[in-house]
Amino acid sequence: MEEVIMQHNTYADEIVELIKDHINDKQLPILLSDYHENDIAQAFESLTPEERKQIYPTLGTEYVAEIFSYLEDAHEYLKELQIEKAAKVISSMDSDDAIDILEEMDDSTQEQIVELMDQESSEDIRLILSYDDDEIGSKMTTNFIEISNTLNVRGAMRELISQAGKNDNIMKLYVSDENGEFYGAIELKDLIIAREHTDLSALISTSYPFVTAHEKISDCIERIKDYAEDSLPVLDENNHILGIITAQDIVEVVDEEMGDDYAKFAGLTAEEDLHEKTFESMKKRLPWLIVLLFLGMGVSSVVGIFEGVVAKLSIIICFQSLILDMAGNVGTQSLAVTIRVLMDENLKAGQKVKLVFKEIRVGFCNGLFLGIMALIFIGGYVCIFKHTTVSYAFLISACVGVSLLAAMIVSSLVGTIVPIFFHKIKIDPAVASGPLITTVNDLVAVVTYYGLAWLLLINMLHIA
Numbered sequence: 001m002e003e004v005i006m007q008h009n010t011y012a013d014e015i016v017e018l019i020k021d022h023i024n025d026k027q028l029p030i031l032l033s034d035y036h037e038n039d040i041a042q043a044f045e046s047l048t049p050e051e052r053k054q055i056y057p058t059l060g061t062e063y064v065a066e067i068f069s070y071l072e073d074a075h076e077y078l079k080e081l082q083i084e085k086a087a088k089v090i091s092s093m094d095s096d097d098a099i100d101i102l103e104e105m106d107d108s109t110q111e112q113i114v115e116l117m118d119q120e121s122s123e124d125i126r127l128i129l130s131y132d133d134d135e136i137g138s139k140m141t142t143n144f145i146e147i148s149n150t151l152n153v154r155g156a157m158r159e160l161i162s163q164a165g166k167n168d169n170i171m172k173l174y175v176s177d178e179n180g181e182f183y184g185a186i187e188l189k190d191l192i193i194a195r196e197h198t199d200l201s202a203l204i205s206t207s208y209p210f211v212t213a214h215e216k217i218s219d220c221i222e223r224i225k226d227y228a229e230d231s232l233p234v235l236d237e238n239n240h241i242l243g244i245i246t247a248q249d250i251v252e253v254v255d256e257e258m259g260d261d262y263a264k265f266a267g268l269t270a271e272e273d274l275h276e277k278t279f280e281s282m283k284k285r286l287p288w289l290i291v292l293l294f295l296g297m298g299v300s301s302v303v304g305i306f307e308g309v310v311a312k313l314s315i316i317i318c319f320q321s322l323i324l325d326m327a328g329n330v331g332t333q334s335l336a337v338t339i340r341v342l343m344d345e346n347l348k349a350g351q352k353v354k355l356v357f358k359e360i361r362v363g364f365c366n367g368l369f370l371g372i373m374a375l376i377f378i379g380g381y382v383c384i385f386k387h388t389t390v391s392y393a394f395l396i397s398a399c400v401g402v403s404l405l406a407a408m409i410v411s412s413l414v415g416t417i418v419p420i421f422f423h424k425i426k427i428d429p430a431v432a433s434g435p436l437i438t439t440v441n442d443l444v445a446v447v448t449y450y451g452l453a454w455l456l457l458i459n460m461l462h463i464a
Helices: 001-010 011-021 027-032 038-045 051-061 060-067 076-077 083-091 097-104 107-116 121-127 153-164 189-195 217-227 247-265 278-305 307-312 314-342 349-385 390-424 434-460
Strands: 145-148 173-178 183-187 231-235 241-246
Touching: 011 027, 011 038, 011 051, 027 051, 038 060, 038 107, 038 173, 051 060, 060 083, 076 083, 076 097, 083 097, 083 107, 083 121, 097 107, 097 121, 107 121, 121 241, 145 153, 153 189, 173 189, 173 241, 183 189, 183 231, 217 247, 241 247, 278 307, 278 434, 307 314, 307 434, 314 349, 314 390, 314 434, 349 390
Parallel strands: 145 173
Antiparallel strands: 173 183, 231 241
């Protein structure tokens, strides 16, 4: 196993040596044909711009396009080509890969390249770019096979061969009727083993799932994942096939959705990357930080209300962070669970209520267990290290334990109710991010902790 891994890791190094040894050799494309385009793309990163510029003409437009599809920052490498050559490379790519690269360019360069592309590729690119980033149409590719339902098996095979030169997504053939509307889909293997004069109707799955171009990605991503197909057709409002969304597209979409949600959990307005400018990062972080600043001021103001409690029982301030941290942690856990559950668009109101009570039960049980631990260990700590009486120490720890229990129950409730409410009013539940839930729970925990200390320890037990 180790030998296989080591061999795989040296492919890029082998390719770099091969390219440098045959940099002006017309046989270079044949020599590279034994390697995967992804490994060649990795090797490109180790070459100098001058070396890459030397081999682009030798490799040819289509081969360069295949390699560029695997490059992380392909738009940077395109700058090494003349604008006309770059347009030809983009034209040779699948439309979804081309879009990924074009979106990284500035508007003027993007428009210039699209203008120089061939008419068919240019139309495909403009079509996909016409959809909003959150619509499924923006993620589709026009690389698919479409045949008519009026053909027999022999005719369908002939049509497949005719289109396969341009479109290599051939595992699934999409069928349209005489009006050009989506009719169904055929598995390639079923077409291959069928008798040549057989009517296609016996092979077509007429209830094949589809998505529409203007559907929101967040609304249909779970449905797409549930079908687990290699690809699904994307239809327009007239049921004509515009393109398909492939399994690779789905993986990328899910990754983007997770990255977006992760950013929101962290209190960012959008995802950041390693090379982002300081000002751009500030713009993404500041909005939530400003909101949280004012919420934090609210929490501090509430602490100020209990200034008299702190003056009489200064020891309780030692355990404030414990209550606040645990409340925040519990709230964030409930938030994560709730957002995951809310991804199911078919979730009923009764199931949401069941989720709320389940989270309250979990919060109560965890709070009870941790409250008892706090009672024992904090009581011992105060007694031994603060040199107090046993009764005084365990009254303080009891207050901490009860506050911990109460705070964890309320935090579980808040961490569940808030995202459900956001979801109800059609706002992304991930906006109820970790920092927001934590700050709200800080407010709850402060009131609970100092309120109990004032009520139980000062007013009822008079220990201060």
